[in-house]
Amino acid sequence: MCLAVPGKVIEIKDTVGIVDFNGVKREVRLDLVDVKIGDYVIVHTGFAIEKMDEKDALESLDIWKELLKAEEDY
Amino acid sequence: MDLYKNRSASDVLTKKISEISKSLGEVKLCHVCGTHEHVITHYGIRALLPENIQVISGPGCPVCVTTQGEIEAAVKIAEKGAIVTTYGDMIRVPSKHSLSDAKASGLDIRLVYSINDSINLALSNSDKKIVHFAIGFETTSPTTAVAVLNSPDNFYVISAHRIIPPAMDLLLSSGKINIAGFIDPGHVSTIIGTKPYEPISNKFKIPQVICGFEPNDILMGIYLLLKQIKEKRAEVENEYVRGVRKEGNPKAQKLMEKVFEPFDIRWRGFPSIPGSGLSLRKEFSNKDAYKEFNIEIEDIPEEKECSCPEVLRAEKIPRECPLFGNICTPQNPKGPCMVSREGACYISFKYEKSFR
Numbered sequence: 001m002c003l004a005v006p007g008k009v010i011e012i013k014d015t016v017g018i019v020d021f022n023g024v025k026r027e028v029r030l031d032l033v034d035v036k037i038g039d040y041v042i043v044h045t046g047f048a049i050e051k052m053d054e055k056d057a058l059e060s061l062d063i064w065k066e067l068l069k070a071e072e073d074y
Numbered sequence: 075m076d077l078y079k080n081r082s083a084s085d086v087l088t089k090k091i092s093e094i095s096k097s098l099g100e101v102k103l104c105h106v107c108g109t110h111e112h113v114i115t116h117y118g119i120r121a122l123l124p125e126n127i128q129v130i131s132g133p134g135c136p137v138c139v140t141t142q143g144e145i146e147a148a149v150k151i152a153e154k155g156a157i158v159t160t161y162g163d164m165i166r167v168p169s170k171h172s173l174s175d176a177k178a179s180g181l182d183i184r185l186v187y188s189i190n191d192s193i194n195l196a197l198s199n200s201d202k203k204i205v206h207f208a209i210g211f212e213t214t215s216p217t218t219a220v221a222v223l224n225s226p227d228n229f230y231v232i233s234a235h236r237i238i239p240p241a242m243d244l245l246l247s248s249g250k251i252n253i254a255g256f257i258d259p260g261h262v263s264t265i266i267g268t269k270p271y272e273p274i275s276n277k278f279k280i281p282q283v284i285c286g287f288e289p290n291d292i293l294m295g296i297y298l299l300l301k302q303i304k305e306k307r308a309e310v311e312n313e314y315v316r317g318v319r320k321e322g323n324p325k326a327q328k329l330m331e332k333v334f335e336p337f338d339i340r341w342r343g344f345p346s347i348p349g350s351g352l353s354l355r356k357e358f359s360n361k362d363a364y365k366e367f368n369i370e371i372e373d374i375p376e377e378k379e380c381s382c383p384e385v386l387r388a389e390k391i392p393r394e395c396p397l398f399g400n401i402c403t404p405q406n407p408k409g410p411c412m413v414s415r416e417g418a419c420y421i422s423f424k425y426e427k428s429f430r
């Protein structure tokens with residue numbers, strides 16, 4: 001039931017958005033998140049359950065990279 | 075995002091896991107998420123682990139933990155003339171009167187991808203009662219809350235939602251299995267954040283790591299758990315920072331809180347788990363299918379031959395069930411764990427061919 005890959009919001013009409021998952025577009029309800037066009041979201045059973053700021057996503061990637069780097073050095 | 079799948083990162087992590095494991099005895103880790111079981115089995119992660127490290131699947135499949143009593147209730151509601159909608163695999167779960175038998179006998183039971191599809195069905199069939207059989211953990215229950223608050227009068231819900239932390243508590247309290255650490259579910263945590271797991275770490279002195287859904291997320295999670303075990307720490311760590319905030323999703327939590335209240339409910343394989351079910355609050359009894367159709371959940375004993383209860387309690391792996399792969403297959407499933415794509419038996423049958 002869980003899609004691991006986030007999709008990009010490309011259209012919003014009230015509580016419904018169109019989300020692009022690498023070219024596959026799907027209608028997604030946005031009631032559970034505050035998003036704008038261009039945001040990335042995690043989607044579960046047709047609902048966006050979390051917004052991923054690009055900044056957040058990159059930051060978390062950095063944290064992960066650092067973790068891995070630290071583990072390599074250790 | 076490549077980093078989470080990348081081979082050389084996997085190699086580093088596998089090496090680290092093997093090094094740290096040398097200083098540890100037998101370690102059994104448990105996850106409680108069907109999607110984690112899928113990632114672990116699909117990528118053959120168990121084969122990468124040293125012999126003394128075991129990862130076992132717990133009650134993480136929402137279809138599997140739903141009881142026969144709830145399935146029978148859904149069938150009875152369809153018999154009373156409602157259109158019953160539910161998510162894919164639920165229909166095929168064998169039961170005294172399974173939903174697929176009920177459908178074959180002419181009752182109106184339909185598959186939906188999202189509860190939103192059921193709302194649309196209610197909007198276009200205003201002369202009919204539409205009942206959504208709502209299963210799932212904290213990831214799914216907020217979507218049901220949205221539906222309860224934003225749906226036409228002819229739309230009702232059978233709430234079979236359950237929450238995960240009380241089941242984790244029960245697994246440890248039972249004392250039957252010796253779990254040394256929990257891989258916490260990624261998208262349940264997206265909603266609830268890190269806090270609800272803390273009492274479990276405190277009470278049982280057990281480490282937990284919230285993990286994402288790529289193979290390296292799992293390897294990193296396992297490594298972080300082993301590191302905690304070695305350092306005798308019992309904390310809740312978050313490996314899946316890109317999908318889980320510490321506070322979770324407050325908007326979703328508020329909606330859940332508004333619509334549902336916890337109650338004690340049985341899970342398949344478990345006795346009644348205190349506070350683990352979510353029923354509709356009184357204010358929303360006009361949306362409650364049990365009330366509208368005057369149906370109660372019956373207590374139906376589980377099939378004796380199927381080992382799903384033990385599999386769900388992390389006491390057995392699928393291959394330890396005598397029916398696995400011969401009498402019970404995805405084409406002819408004897409229990410929900412072989413029906414659901416999130417069920418441990420189905421996943422093992424599909425990906426671990428060499429063991430069949």
Ligand code: SF4
Nearest residue numbers: 381382395402409419
């Ligand atoms: S293999 Fe089939 S019968 Fe055995 S536990 Fe799994 S679902 Fe039940």
